[in-house]
Amino acid sequence: MVKLDGLTTDQAAAVGTAGFTAAMSVNAIRAHGIGPSDGPILVTGATGGVGSLSVDLLGKLGYEVVASTGKPDIEPYLRDLGASAVIGRLPPEGGKIRPLDKARWAAVVDPVGGPTLAYALSTMKYGGIAAISGLAGSAELPTTVHPFILRGVTLAGIDSVQLPIDKRREVWRQLATELTPAHLGLLTSNISVLEVPDALRKIIGGGVTGRMRVVVKDGF
Numbered sequence: 321m322v323k324l325d326g327l328t329t330d331q332a333a334a335v336g337t338a339g340f341t342a343a344m345s346v347n348a349i350r351a352h353g354i355g356p357s358d359g360p361i362l363v364t365g366a367t368g369g370v371g372s373l374s375v376d377l378l379g380k381l382g383y384e385v386v387a388s389t390g391k392p393d394i395e396p397y398l399r400d401l402g403a404s405a406v407i408g409r410l411p412p413e414g415g416k417i418r419p420l421d422k423a424r425w426a427a428v429v430d431p432v433g434g435p436t437l438a439y440a441l442s443t444m445k446y447g448g449i450a451a452i453s454g455l456a457g458s459a460e461l462p463t464t465v466h467p468f469i470l471r472g473v474t475l476a477g478i479d480s481v482q483l484p485i486d487k488r489r490e491v492w493r494q495l496a497t498e499l500t501p502a503h504l505g506l507l508t509s510n511i512s513v514l515e516v517p518d519a520l521r522k523i524i525g526g527g528v529t530g531r532m533r534v535v536v537k538d539g540f
């Protein structure tokens with residue numbers, strides 16, 4: 321195992337694009353001036369790669385993290401990662417998305433999109449920020465202008481792909497120092513190359529939590 325500037329290659333592989341995206345999301349929240357005393361942070365798609373690592377990083381930084389997941393039996397795992405509370409997917413079943421609803425979140429990390437993001441926006445506190453990175457639920461965003469013009473909510477797009485190299489190096493430096501996830505071992509499992517097809521089927525079926533690291537060895 322090689323250690324490069326604070327991270328082993330195993331750790332860097334476990335962090336991957338999902339962890340990098342989580343770090344960018346957390347940075348957007350911090351740059352917006354939202355600190356742990358400002359209130360709960362909602363993380364959607366919480367058992368996925370971006371979600372799990374966001375729960376971990378935010379918990380490590382002392383934020384109160386509310387993890388939203390479609391896998392309620394995984395609550396102990398999310399609490400171990402750093403969630404203060406675990407709730408179901410949003411909007412709640414049968415729940416309506418109003419232009420504005422009870423203000424709950426100081427910030428949101430959302431890799432899910434669709435009605436989940438629309439609901440999250442309608443329930444943000446005044447001056448909050450939603451760091452949005454994905455479309456695991458849907459690419460649609462069925463919202464209104466109300467959260468933005470009446471609560472001063474900011475929508476921050478997170479793109480890990482085209483980020484310029486100097487900024488990319490800075491995020492990796494953070495991941496190797498203050499933002500090294502606290503529970504990489506817990507949220508990462510190792511699989512062999514031969515196990516990849518089964519793992520992909522499981523991912524598509526929604527039966528996976530956290531990250532899988534493909535360990536390449538002689539003869540697989």
Ligand SMILES: NC(=O)c1ccc[n+]([C@@H]2O[C@H](COP(=O)([O-])OP(=O)(O)OC[C@H]3O[C@@H](n4cnc5c(N)ncnc54)[C@H](OP(=O)(O)O)[C@@H]3O)[C@@H](O)[C@H]2O)c1
Pocket residue numbers: 337338341364365366367368369370371388389390391409431432436452453454455456457458478479480481523528530
């Ligand atoms: N912008 C970027 O630079 C960037 C970087 C990395 C990833 N992404 C994007 O971010 C998204 C998430 O990536 P990931 O690596 O975290 O994927 P992932 O590991 O598959 O996790 C996605 C999670 O979203 C939830 N989910 C899945 N289907 C859903 C649905 N129909 N409705 C609501 N929630 C659903 C599930 O969590 P629960 O079961 O816990 O609810 C799932 O574990 C993807 O769209 C990916 O393309 C973007």
